[in-house]
Amino acid sequence: MKLDVRTIMLMLSGINLLGAGMMALISFHADNIRGARQWALGHCCMCLGIFTSTQMSPEWPVWIISAVPFVMGCGIGFIYNGIEAFQGKRCHYWVTAWLGVQMMLQSLWLGMLRDDIRMLVIANSLLFTLVFGACAVRLMVKAAQPLKTAYNLAAASFSFIALMSLLRALNMLSKPAEGVTLFAQGDINPVFLVLGGLSQLSISLSLVLLITFRLVSDLREQATHDSLTGALNRRSFEDESRRLLARAIRTGDAMSVIMIDVDFFKRINDMHGHQAGDEVLRRLAVLLQAVIRSEDCLARYGGEEFCILLAGINEQGAALLAERVRLLYADLRVPWKGDSLQCTLSAGVADSLLVGTDLSTLVDAADQALYRAKNAGRNCIALHSDPI
Known part of the structure; x- marks a missing residue:
């Protein structure tokens, strides 16, 4: 059975839209939990970027074509910023801007000027490997249960999608440049995308678990400790x-x-x-x-x-x-x-x-x-x- 790459990418877009909706609802109703807004923005940008890329045509204006990778780069950057915010750290939004510009420049240079789709896929896959690997490392922290379980699940999900992106880049390196397109079927490319989509779903669910367990931990803290001094009640x-x-x-x-x-x-x-x-x-x-x-x-x-x-x-x-x-x-x-x-x-x-x-x-x-x-x-x- 052959898997259609466009259909898979539309599925990825839907998963990110679902994640964006969940995070947006959480951010509206849990103001004391930091990170949900950044994760909602990240999922929304990823959804918009992936969906638009499946509909793109060479006849589109250059500014729209270049805006799509910029939005996707910002999306993965916002997800990284959400982890920083969730852990109470200062968000490095310059990372988000840099990722957006980097993906845009890669697309313009490799995709339009050099018309080398193979190298474009490799460059983008390696960038995803770098960012999601950094997210996994950021989530490897000491925490009490049940928050530790959610951290481990999120770290494993980010690690897996980073691995899939790396394997996709290595797979593209082994292929000749001729005949490679963004939506090439091939034997293995759709499999990487499907596994990446499942990892993306796992990431969304693990982020929701992180927020849920943080809320449970905060409620337990409020129930057992004096709010003014932090001592036991x-x-x-x-x-x-x-x-x-x-x-x-x-x-x-x-x-x-x-x-x-x-x-x-x-x-x-x-x-x-x-x-x-x-x-x-x-x-x-x-x-x-x-x-x-x-x-x-x-x-x-x-x-x-x-x-x-x-x-x-x-x-x-x-x-x-x-x-x-x-x-x-x-x-x-x-x-x-x-x-x-x-x-x-x-x-x-x-x-x-x-x-x-x-x-x-x-x-x-x-x-x-x-x-x-x-x-x-x-x-x-x-x-x-x-x-x-």
């Missing part, structure tokens, strides 16, 4: 703490809780505004994240209260950490509208060796110690074991 902290405490019961390790409260926080809000208070809390959260270990839990427990659960550390060890945090925070200057805010904190500490492994009891014991620190004049720490 209270519910997630309690879930994670119960898991760590259950492990501590099995191993016999100590677990400590530190309750932290910003001193005179209401005064900061009254004097400088609530946004200044928000910045003070953000800076404290950054400081706490920097000093705790990856296995510890940090949560924003209340308005200006933070809670830390420390694994394998007793009350004395937790007190040393709390004192270090207190000193660091006292030295911290928070710039705010030309001013410099300086705050202090109070902390209460309790551990499971003295209180037990029930989470609510541990938190309550640390909270009582925190109130004693505040009653002692603030900007200090208190231990649950301290004599009253």
Whole structure:
């Protein structure tokens, strides 16, 4: 069975049109996901370029004939830009412009001036190999599941279409220049185009998966973390703490809780505004994240209260950490509208060796110690074991 090249290219155009539609819908309804607009533009340019190339005639004006490869080159460039944007990087739109100009010049020089279609197909195939190979490399990043699966699928799809483009170029190199046309049937050329079309469909689906899994990841982040400080919210902290405490019961390790409260926080809000208070809390959260270990839990427990659960550390060890945090925070200057805010904190500490492994009891014991620190004049720490 012989496959008609024009029909295959129309199929490729339809696949890109489908991809453009999906990406456009996503970009309209998911403003927080970057990259979808570039991917929609890329698929749209590819669709327009491939479809127009199947209808081109030598009688067409030169500017239209040269515009078609320019649009296709920009299309693959926008797809590369979409990957940059999705990963939060700055888009290099000069790459898109360069690819458009490069494809246009190749078509004018090899296709019209030299009338060497064989070399034109080789040059365009190698350019596709370069760009899609670069896209595959860009997608080989470390990511948590399920985003990692989508990254791997997208990288594999881009790698496969890059391989098909390279094999097509090598196949053309083995053929005599005579008789080669853009829509030559041949024995193998349609097969490369079909496999490339399937890879293009796989790319569209994998990009949709990337966006879907990113949205799922963002929703999970919003459900488990405090939006202001990035620390765990209270519910997630309690879930994670119960898991760590259950492990501590099995191993016999100590677990400590530190309750932290910003001193005179209401005064900061009254004097400088609530946004200044928000910045003070953000800076404290950054400081706490920097000093705790990856296995510890940090949560924003209340308005200006933070809670830390420390694994394998007793009350004395937790007190040393709390004192270090207190000193660091006292030295911290928070710039705010030309001013410099300086705050202090109070902390209460309790551990499971003295209180037990029930989470609510541990938190309550640390909270009582925190109130004693505040009653002692603030900007200090208190231990649950301290004599009253």
